[in-house]
Amino acid sequence: MSEMIERIAKAICHYPTGPSDINSCCQGEMGQKNCQIKARYAVKSMREPTDDMANIMNRHASNGMVDWRDLHNAMIDAILSEPK
Numbered sequence: 001m002s003e004m005i006e007r008i009a010k011a012i013c014h015y016p017t018g019p020s021d022i023n024s025c026c027q028g029e030m031g032q033k034n035c036q037i038k039a040r041y042a043v044k045s046m047r048e049p050t051d052d053m054a055n056i057m058n059r060h061a062s063n064g065m066v067d068w069r070d071l072h073n074a075m076i077d078a079i080l081s082e083p084k
Helices: 003-014 028-044 051-060 068-080
Strands: none
Touching: 003 028, 003 068, 028 068, 051 068
């Protein structure tokens, strides 16, 4: 599991009760796995940037030669990849 998936899973576990009390859905190994699955789905939902996101980033690209969508997709792919 990537570090980012782990961070998102922890955030899911701690919502809405806060970091001092882990959400009951995350108790035990099965609960933690459930949060990791939810985290992966959350990241997958961000796989394709919105037009607004891509347009803003492309406007700020330094050389205009790189489509920010490609960079965004590569970042999401890296998050979803299994550690080596």
